[in-house]
Amino acid sequence: MGLFKPAWMSDNEEKAVRAVEKTTDLYTLIDIAKQGKGNLVLMKTVMKLGKIETFDKNKVKMINRAAELAIERITDQKILSVVVINCDYGSSFALKKIRDQRVIYDIAQSARGELLRIDAVKELSDQEMLSNIAKNNKESILRICAAEKLTDKALAQEVFADIAKKEETCRMRAIGNLTNQSVLEEIAGEAGTLPRSYQEKAIEMLIDQPALERIAQCDSVYLNIRLSAIEKITNQSVLADLARNSHDDLSVSLAAVDRLADQSALAEIAENSNYCFEIRSAAVGKLTDLPTLTILASVPSKEPIKYRRSAPSSADYISLCKCATERLIDLRNQSIIQKREEICKGEHNWKFIKREGRSYNDGAVQELYAIYKCQRCGKIQNDSGEFWSDD
Ligand SMILES: [Zn+2]
Numbered sequence: 001m002g003l004f005k006p007a008w009m010s011d012n013e014e015k016a017v018r019a020v021e022k023t024t025d026l027y028t029l030i031d032i033a034k035q036g037k038g039n040l041v042l043m044k045t046v047m048k049l050g051k052i053e054t055f056d057k058n059k060v061k062m063i064n065r066a067a068e069l070a071i072e073r074i075t076d077q078k079i080l081s082v083v084v085i086n087c088d089y090g091s092s093f094a095l096k097k098i099r100d101q102r103v104i105y106d107i108a109q110s111a112r113g114e115l116l117r118i119d120a121v122k123e124l125s126d127q128e129m130l131s132n133i134a135k136n137n138k139e140s141i142l143r144i145c146a147a148e149k150l151t152d153k154a155l156a157q158e159v160f161a162d163i164a165k166k167e168e169t170c171r172m173r174a175i176g177n178l179t180n181q182s183v184l185e186e187i188a189g190e191a192g193t194l195p196r197s198y199q200e201k202a203i204e205m206l207i208d209q210p211a212l213e214r215i216a217q218c219d220s221v222y223l224n225i226r227l228s229a230i231e232k233i234t235n236q237s238v239l240a241d242l243a244r245n246s247h248d249d250l251s252v253s254l255a256a257v258d259r260l261a262d263q264s265a266l267a268e269i270a271e272n273s274n275y276c277f278e279i280r281s282a283a284v285g286k287l288t289d290l291p292t293l294t295i296l297a298s299v300p301s302k303e304p305i306k307y308r309r310s311a312p313s314s315a316d317y318i319s320l321c322k323c324a325t326e327r328l329i330d331l332r333n334q335s336i337i338q339k340r341e342e343i344c345k346g347e348h349n350w351k352f353i354k355r356e357g358r359s360y361n362d363g364a365v366q367e368l369y370a371i372y373k374c375q376r377c378g379k380i381q382n383d384s385g386e387f388w389s390d391d
Contacts, residue, residue: 033070050088140170181208240265277316296324340377348374
């Protein structure tokens, strides 16, 4: 340093602070941020930097960098908190330097910007302070941020349930945090008052099987919520019961059949003429039991038809026989394909058979394929690798 020593470098703190207060020049303030001494001088520098009005992006960057340089050198926790609460630049940077939980707690309660208050809660680890914010703060967003950091999970669940049921904001996030199954069941099953998306989130979070069963069975619950519940039910006898007894809505029965794998339950539903055609044919589509399918595929002279939902109709019955026949053919083809793959394991021994056209309904033959047959397993396909029927 030469002969001239600026006043802001004075060892007298009061004198140095006064000099900073008089400074309005950005470049001088940058110098002070780099070389100024003492917490007060540095804090005043950050404040003065915030008073520079500019729309020049480069200057804004320079101000930010200078503010961070000054803050980096502030060690006093109280002074850092003044910077966080009062300064336009560097407040979140200063927040990260605060170690005193009590100071962070005050910032969380009183900082002007919502983002800053949220950031402060994220920096808190003191459980008593977090639980106080989670229980008593008037802002849902701060309550939820605090609850997410609580080690007392039971208390956290109470806060999430409270926000999920009562608050205007942050409901979705609260439901997403809920593990309390009875609260989730209550929200999912509530019809009419809540927006549908909250119930969808609740059913997504619900895992308790008896609760899912109750939702699926309850005809006052929204249909799509009931269907989502069925998607998560694993108990086969519950699913069979839903398939048989959901008198109010056919789609509930069909969704339950779709989840059924139990062959004896499926056979019972397929064979029982008390059920309507839609449910019986859906059950047929899930049967793998060949003897049952064979019986269903053969039309007896007379079936004691007492349809529950649709009027008795022999057309329905014939359609059911057709379903069973198609299912048998599907299963046979599947087993043939499976056997062929077991023989060749994808390494077929192709031999060219013929060239054939694909014909369309109007009789036009639009494409010609080369047809190949495997010499080992008998699989037939065209030159695009598509399966080609044997006949
Ligand atoms: Zn083969």
